[in-house]
Amino acid sequence: MITIVLADDEKLIRAGLKKILTDSLDIPIEIIEAKNGEEALELCRDRNPEILITDIRMPVMDGVELMKNISVMEEKQKPAIIVLSGYDDFSYAKAAIQSGALSYILKPVDKKELITAVNSAIMDSLKEEKEKNEQKFRQIIEKGRLDDVSGLPEITIKNGLRCIVIYGKNPIQALETVMQGRTYYVVEQTKSYVLIVYPFDGNEVSYDPSYLDTYIVGISGPADDYSMLRTMRRQARTAAMQSFFNAETGEIYEKQRKGGLYYWENDQHINDFTTLDETYEKMISHCDLASPDETQKDVENLFDCFKNNAKLNSETLCYLYRKITSNMFSRYPGYTDSDMYLHIKSIMIENIFEYANLPEWQSSVLDYAVYLAALLKQDTKESPYITEALAFIKTHFKKNINMAMVANQVSVNYTWFSEKFKEHTGVNFNEYLKRLRIEEAKKLLEKGCYKVYEVAERCGFSDVKYFMKIFREETGMSPTEWSNKHIS
Structure with missing residues (x-):
């Protein structure tokens, strides 16, 4: 419903x-009349009209005075302004322009000109409203909650909401063709994919077969609660991951993966990735101590997870993808932030749907890990005590340790050790220790079975308030928010 305030002191003109x-607009509108600027201003404040x-x-x-008053209102309350005047006076036109008027129309009003101006204002209003709601959806996904629910009930349709993710070249252009006038909201967008949420009207979106030869489309299950958006996003992504596996057997495609349409199937799912977490942690924590051959074996062991339950491989891949892209690239910032090869490789790994099949993607993950291990190994040859120190830290980081204790453990001068440690890891000792503890905290929180103070204790934080402060600084959310985000 578009609300329009119509202000004119002549009753017959208002009626006309x-x-x-x-008669001319084909969308629901509400027209409220005002006979002077003061009444119009009160209506704008009370009713928040679009026009x-x-x-x-x-x-x-x-x-003129009315427009000046509106110009100082809060941005979200300002209507689009169309000015009518029987006086072809530049001073009035100038005042209208300075107050942000969309159009200036001379009386007697030309019907076509008025409708064109109103339609333009309506389109701008709908676009603005859509952008506001998209921002609200992004907030739900990012924070797991919505602070401002105003506007959203108008979006709800009795059949609930769906998420769709589309992977391929120019996905937003393809999306507009597919949706064919349906209301939808873009939640995430890059050059290679777009994720949308749309009010489900009871009819499935239809896709041209030739479209599905080029694009991979993942569709979530339905939900009638906005708090489920994060879960719906995961469902859509997981559905799209099915393209890497045989639909009948769940086995990995060794050649070209399949494009097409994939639905989230609401049946049996994996609730516990503890074994995968442990295998991943062994691989990534061993990286700075392992030889290239050992690193290769660690990566192979990690990807063996797809042999355990072929029917649920898409869920496993979705979880592993998130693990690698959110953790692996930030584990050794001294290298990943400065080495061009690692930077380019990380971008390639993030764009998983650019790969023909899963073995090719695994090969890129292996290349990244082996190259990183080689860099780390090269540095530790020059400073072998760093290897010993890192092993000691990883074994004892849950305890109350400090740099003096570690330097003493490896029999190296404190100042010299501090300098070499930062050269090797890219961060100072306290920062490295903090990140190690935060990574452990993330893993424990994702299990969903520990209280916040228990996680703090298990990760080496003696003060739970300090832990909560540091965790928010590092992740942008509280431990509880992190747990809720990754359990769903």
Whole structure:
């Protein structure tokens, strides 16, 4: 529903304009009349109309004064302004422009000109409203909650909401063709994929077969609660991951993966990735101590997870992908932030749907890990005590340790050790220890079975308030928010 405030001191003119608008616009509108600027201003404050159509010459408060008052209102309350005037006077036009008027129309009003201006204002309003709601959806996904629910009930349709993710070249352009006028909201967008949420109207979106030869489409299950958006995003992504596996057997495609349409199937699912977490942690924590051959074996062991339950491989891949892209690239910032090869490789790994099949993606993960291990190994040859120190830290980081203790453990001068440690890891000792503990905290929180103070104790934080402060600084969310985000 679009609300329009119509301000003119002549009743017959208001009636004529109202009839033009009612007869010519094909969307639901509500027209509220005001006989002067003061009434119009109160209506704008109370009703938050999308459009204000106002005459310039009115008693009590004229159109110029009305526009000045509206110009200082909060941005979200300002209507689009269309000015009507019987005076072809540049000063009025100038005042209208300075106040942000969308159009300036001379009386007698040309019907076509008025409808064109109103339609333009309506399109701008709908676009703005859509962008606001998209931002709200992103907030739900990012924070797991919505602080401002205003506007969202208008989106709800009795059949609930769906998420769709589309992977391929120019996905947003393809999306517009597919949705064919349906209402949808873009939640995430890159050059290679787009994720949307749309009110489900009871009819499935239809896709041209030739479209599905080029694009991979993952569709979530339905939900009628906005708090489920994060879960729906995961469902859509997991559905799209099915393209890497045989639909009948769940086995990995060794050649070209399949494009097409994939639905989230609401049946049996994996609730516990503890074994995968342990295998991953062994691989990534061993990276700075392992030889290239050992690193290769660690990566192979990690990807053996797809042999355990072929029917649920898409869920496993979705979880592993998130693990690698959110953890592996940030584990050794001294290298990953500065080495161009690692930077380019990380971008390639993030774009998993650019790969023909899963073995090719695994090969890139292996290349990244082996190259990183080689860099780390090269540095530790020059400073072998660093290897010993890192092994000691990883074994004892849950305890109350400090750099002096570690330097003493490896029999190296404190100052010299501090300098070499930062050269090797890219961060100082305290920062490295903090990140190690935070990574452990993330893993424990994702299990969903520990209280916050228990996680703090198990990760080496003696003060739970300090732990919560540091965790928010590092992740942008509280431990509880992190747990809720990754359990869903």
